[in-house]
Amino acid sequence: MVIFLLLAIISSTSISLILKYSESKNLNRYAVTSSNYIAAFTASIILMLSKSEGVILNGLEDVAVLGIFAGIMYFLGFIFIQKSIKENGVGITGAVSKTGIILPVVLSMILWREIPGVIQSAGVILSI
Numbered sequence: 001m002v003i004f005l006l007l008a009i010i011s012s013t014s015i016s017l018i019l020k021y022s023e024s025k026n027l028n029r030y031a032v033t034s035s036n037y038i039a040a041f042t043a044s045i046i047l048m049l050s051k052s053e054g055v056i057l058n059g060l061e062d063v064a065v066l067g068i069f070a071g072i073m074y075f076l077g078f079i080f081i082q083k084s085i086k087e088n089g090v091g092i093t094g095a096v097s098k099t100g101i102i103l104p105v106v107l108s109m110i111l112w113r114e115i116p117g118v119i120q121s122a123g124v125i126l127s128i
Helices: 002-024 029-050 060-088 090-111 118-127
Strands: none
Touching: 002 029, 002 060, 002 090, 029 060, 060 090, 090 118
């Protein structure tokens, strides 16, 4: 569990630093963001195909619609984050974007009755 948390921290920090670097060098923000998605897509396909039990897709149309919608929203989110990094810096942008953890936590508590334990609650409080 700790290794996944560390990998998430490294990944999130790396993305912010890469976006800051690309903005400081006036690189094409759409190309940088698209590269992120291509890398994530490639990693997902490799992980999906490497599963020994195989992959079963149910409701492919629903999955595709949800994936397209989520992909567009994430893409736009990255574009706005890049603009914010350029205008406000990595520190402020990172701090504000991390407060976005509150909504998924609250929704999971309401919709799926997932009540965080003591350690999970401490993690959410520390992240805020």
